[in-house]
Amino acid sequence: xxxxxxxxxxxxxxxxxxxxxxxxxxxxxxxxxxxxxxxxxxxxxxxxxxxxxxxxxxxxxxxxxxxxxxxxxxxxxxxxxxxxxxxxxxxxxxxxxxxxxxxxxxxxxxxxxxxxxxxxxxxxxxxxxxxxxxxxxxxxxxxxxxxxxxxxxxxxxxx
Numbered sequence: 001x002x003x004x005x006x007x008x009x010x011x012x013x014x015x016x017x018x019x020x021x022x023x024x025x026x027x028x029x030x031x032x033x034x035x036x037x038x039x040x041x042x043x044x045x046x047x048x049x050x051x052x053x054x055x056x057x058x059x060x061x062x063x064x065x066x067x068x069x070x071x072x073x074x075x076x077x078x079x080x081x082x083x084x085x086x087x088x089x090x091x092x093x094x095x096x097x098x099x100x101x102x103x104x105x106x107x108x109x110x111x112x113x114x115x116x117x118x119x120x121x122x123x124x125x126x127x128x129x130x131x132x133x134x135x136x137x138x139x140x141x142x143x144x145x146x147x148x149x150x151x152x153x154x155x156x157x158x159x
Contacts, residue, residue: 002071005070005071005078008070009067009070009071009085012063012085012089013063013067015089016059016060016063016089016092019092019093019096020056020059020060020092022096023052023055023056023092023095023096023099024049024052024053024056026052026096026099026100026103027048027049027051027052027053027099028048028049029103030048030099030102030103030106031047031048031049033103033106033107048099048102052095052099055091055092055095059088059091059092062084062088063085063088065081065084066081066082066084066085066088067081067085068081069081069084070082070085
């Protein structure tokens with residue numbers, strides 16, 4: 001039984017080292033991702049690099065007692081250790097998925113808007129090619145400072 005537990009810990013340890021390195025790398029990529037206005041970015045404990053480092057430290061601070069509990073003789077401590085290791089592995093996996101989602105959203109937002117703040121889509125047809133009955137009143141498309149409101153306005157205009 002101890003050999004199976006040691007194999008389990010070795011596999012989880014290798015997975016954890018790889019995920020820790022990937023999570024820190026993703027935090028650095030999110031932190032260094034270019035935004036339009038760099039002066040407003042906050043570099044504190046809540047910045048992506050610092051929060052991912054804090055998550056990795058928390059992971060390893062819980063992994064060590066979990067590994068210790070798995071190696072004990074009592075059935076209750078083994079169950080507690082396995083549960084703890086499983087929970088923190090889910091925590092690590094969730095952190096990775098969230099980091100990928102944030103990076104993907106940032107890249108998508110950067111690709112969706114040109115420097116003027118307007119959504120980049122196919123060009124609108126010329127007014128003389130549109131039938132008179134299908135003409136839509138012209139709505140001002142001046143760029144707004146908030147790109148999220150641009151997405152909402154353009155989504156409403158499409159409908």
